[in-house]
Amino acid sequence: MKNDLILRVIAKLLIPFIVMFAVYVQFHGDFGPGGGFQAGVILAAAVIFYALIYGLADARKVVPESVVESMMALGVLLYVGVGIAGLLLGGNFLDYFVLDPDPVHGQHRGIFWVEAGVAITVSGVMLKIFYMFADRGKADE
Amino acid sequence: MAVTVWVIIQSRNLFSVIVLGGIYSFLMATVMVAMDAVDVAMTEASVGAGISTVLLLGALYLCRSEEAQPMRKPWLPLAVSVAVAGLLVYGTLGLPEFSDPQAPIHVHVAPRYLNEVKQEVDVPNAVTAVLASYRGFDTLGETTVVFTAGAGVIALLRRRRRDRQS
């Protein structure tokens, strides 16, 4: 599909907007529908779109396997890290109101980092599963 | 949606089954918006119609087959399905009506969440507030499940460099 001009142009036009939409959904999860899961899936969909049009090798150069694998684990670690930060600062596990002198602002911080962790893990896992499925077919030839 | 499901049952071409599954997910997302569940609709549309369809098509490409003709008429599964349907209809007759404000689901915990979100968390999206703050532990479990699924797929589909014929 790399040689088809229309698909290449449309992909180059659309992919930045898809990535921006994913970031918008992530950060506006507090004010409208959205949040970590949706943003992670949309981000993975953007990279899958790139891989479909330009081929798996090019997608691997843009987002290498090691980055994807570490993203999978980093998100869960970030989530648990927020929980342990609550423990260290005096509250229970996953207490947010101790993260800041103003308890409501502490909630904001906690929710922000937790949603970021969720988005990182979800996008990493979806992308890694796609890479594994696509790679399996290639090696059969 | 009923028509889509009926054609999925009858069709033998797997590619059309998968595409119809994607259409069914989109229709379900629309129904969810009608039920005022906008977060859930966005997730169902992106996950169900997007990622699920991509993964199913990937697996179909790797498996490369059509569905074979069923050997015998499915009378027993049909009877079992109808019996289960009868039991479920009998069970749901006792459930509260659609949009009943006095139903138990609306009376105990939900008003407390909806009223306290403003002063405790100050995040307008009540679903995100409940998901990330009030029920944050469940979300930790869910993230772990997603990670475990990724690890499981890696374990199942990884290729070793030396022996290629396994």
Add this chain to the structure above:
Amino acid sequence: MTIGGHFTYFITIFLMIAGLFIVIARGNLIKKLVGLGIFQTSVYLLYLAPAKLVGGTAPILSPAFTIYSNPLPHVLILTAIVVGVATLALGLALVVRIREGYDTIEEDEILALDAARDREAQAS
């Protein structure tokens, strides 16, 4: 207790039975997974329908509205959708491995091949 009041339950039951029928009556493994997905979405509808209040709005707080639909089932179903896709991915990985091991994904043929292998292993 009217029929109109319970209409959403009937739709949910129809979808649930359709998904169940596909899982138990069709032999192709990928079609079974699609049927399982249909079953899962019917369960989402089972939880979301009672949460809606006619005249209410989506549970995003704003000064313009007073009645909101219940946010608790939305949270549960959000988790359920993501867990559903995780299990679908694992199921598909298993189907791919089965295909490479047995060279078919029809349930009847797989069972027959297994029985044949068992007979050979007992005879040797």
